[in-house]
Amino acid sequence: xxxxxxxxxxxxxxxxxxxxxxxxxxxxxxxxxxxxxxxxxxxxxxxxxxxxxxxxxxxxxxxxxxxxxxxxxxxxxxxxxxxxxxxxxxxxxxxxxxxxxxxxxxxxxxxxxxxxxxxxxxxxxxxx
Numbered sequence: 001x002x003x004x005x006x007x008x009x010x011x012x013x014x015x016x017x018x019x020x021x022x023x024x025x026x027x028x029x030x031x032x033x034x035x036x037x038x039x040x041x042x043x044x045x046x047x048x049x050x051x052x053x054x055x056x057x058x059x060x061x062x063x064x065x066x067x068x069x070x071x072x073x074x075x076x077x078x079x080x081x082x083x084x085x086x087x088x089x090x091x092x093x094x095x096x097x098x099x100x101x102x103x104x105x106x107x108x109x110x111x112x113x114x115x116x117x118x119x120x121x122x123x124x125x126x127x128x
Contacts, residue, residue, distance in 0.1 A: 002077030005106070006046030009076055013051045022125035024055050027068055030118045038113065041087045047073045053110060054098060060120060060127065068116040072098055079109040090116065 018024060028050045032039045039049040053074040058066035072095055075082075084093040095110040120127065 001045065001075055001079065001082050001109075003044075003046040005076035006074075008046075009074065009104070010046060010048045010051055013048070015051070018051055019055065022127055023058055023066070024052070026066070026121050026125050026127075027052065027055055027058070027071070027116070027118055029121060029124070031071075031116060034118055035088070035090060035116060037088045038090045038116075041092070042073065042113075045075065047075065049073075053101075058118070061117075064120050064122075065117050066120050068118060069114045070112050071114060071116060072110045072112050074101065074104075074108060075111055076104075076106060076108050078107050082109070082111075087113075090114065 015028060018028065032050050035049070042049045052071045054072040055068060056070040058068040060066050079094050082094060084091070086092065090113050092111055092113050095112040098110040101108070
């Protein structure tokens with residue numbers, strides 16, 4: 001894992017580079033404040049929690065939240081030495097399957113985090 005190259009990769013990313021669906025935008029808006037411990041962990045390995053590589057469609061709950069079971073993040077380098085872990089209630093593990101990026105030629109791997117329970121912002125977004 002190359003934290004500095006990962007950090008540079010994320011420094012070049014913008015919110016507009018990520019999916020623009022309401023589910024993803026809701027996640028990007030809420031995750032950092034809802035899961036500061038996970039945000040700090042990801043930051044320590046060069047990742048911006050608000051810029052996921054891929055988000056699986058969440059499940060809407062009756063209590064005004066959504067469960068995001070799998071959120072993927074891009075890591076530059078090889079997974080040598082990376083260990084699956086748990087950060088608070090969030091599991092972190094190396095992903096087994098993911099799409100290849102169009103804009104990166106170096107070695108990389110993807111980690112999956114979940115489950116995030118995030119507030120559903122019906123005041124900002126129209127979920128379908």
